[in-house]
Amino acid sequence: MARFQKRYIKVIMPVIVHSDEPIALIGGGRVTTQDVAWARKHCKILVAADGGADRALELEWVPETIIGDFDSLSTRAQASVSADRLFQISEQDSTDFDKCLRNIEAPLILGLGFTGRRIDHTLAAFSTLSVRAGKRCLLLSEEEVIFLAPPSITLDLPNGCAFSLYPLGRVEGRSEGLVWPIDGIPMQPDGRVGTSNRVDETGRVALAVDAPKMLVIVPRAHADQVLESCLASSSWG
Structure with missing residues (x-):
């Protein structure tokens, strides 16, 4: 009987967002106008993690790209960007923050709205910083x-x-x-x-x-x- 050896091939998926400058990333947690003012001082591009797009629109900053499983994204927010800038990742083994972090390539990511409100979400965000250690990311809390x-x-x-x-x-x-x-x-x-x-x-x-x-x-x-x-x-x- 012939013996076959399993071969595992690592597939490198293309990154969704590329920038040579820092990028702002907004989640669905608490974000203030002061947070946005600080981020806009350093970033030209805003990416939204799922329902974070709704918070971004409330703060009058339209995201360039929306990434997530879209379980909390409103129809209005979806319509705010072109269809080719909507990236739905349906798997439920990672958070929307992780989905975004692994799909952004930039010198630095400024994270807004990933702390506060729910402690479980905050803890998950902290864990993701370690999992995605190759990504420079600052999380702004209150x-x-x-x-x-x-x-x-x-x-x-x-x-x-x-x-x-x-x-x-x-x-x-x-x-x-x-x-x-x-x-x-x-x-x-x-x-x-x-x-x-x-x-x-x-x-x-x-x-x-x-x-x-x-x-x-x-x-x-x-x-x-x-x-x-x-x-x-x-x-x-």
Whole structure:
């Protein structure tokens, strides 16, 4: 009897949205006019995750593209963009945020409306940042800007600025410029975490981590500095 060996071929699907500049991505969570003003300062293109398109229209920013399973997208929002810019991905094994993130190629993605309201949606968004570690993405919340720590990053922040680290899995790192350095401290969700740290008097934080598992949480008042640092940082590839 002949023996056959299974062959597995990795299929690379084409990315939907390409840009050489940062892209804004809006979800169905809480988004304010201030959030939109900040994003529009840095982005020319807006992508909507499913029902986030309705929120975008309410805030008078028409998305260029809509991606998602379309279970919460209104007829009005669908009609706001041309049919060739509607990308329905019906599978239910991933969130709309994940569907968008994996289909956007840009130097940086600014995520609005993916935190707050429902904690399960917020937690899912955080997990997706780790799953899609090769995508630089900032999530803007009501009080903070949140992002996955790249292999290394340097941020200029004022003395005393809150600087929290939260591990999504086991991860270790090194730091300079924090009141409580993290060197040599294994972190994980059910063990040691790094919340409520602060920037020391140097006003410059250098952070390096050994895995794409660490969230960085900084007051949103410093979102511009964080954006510039993320663009200049290395990536997980």
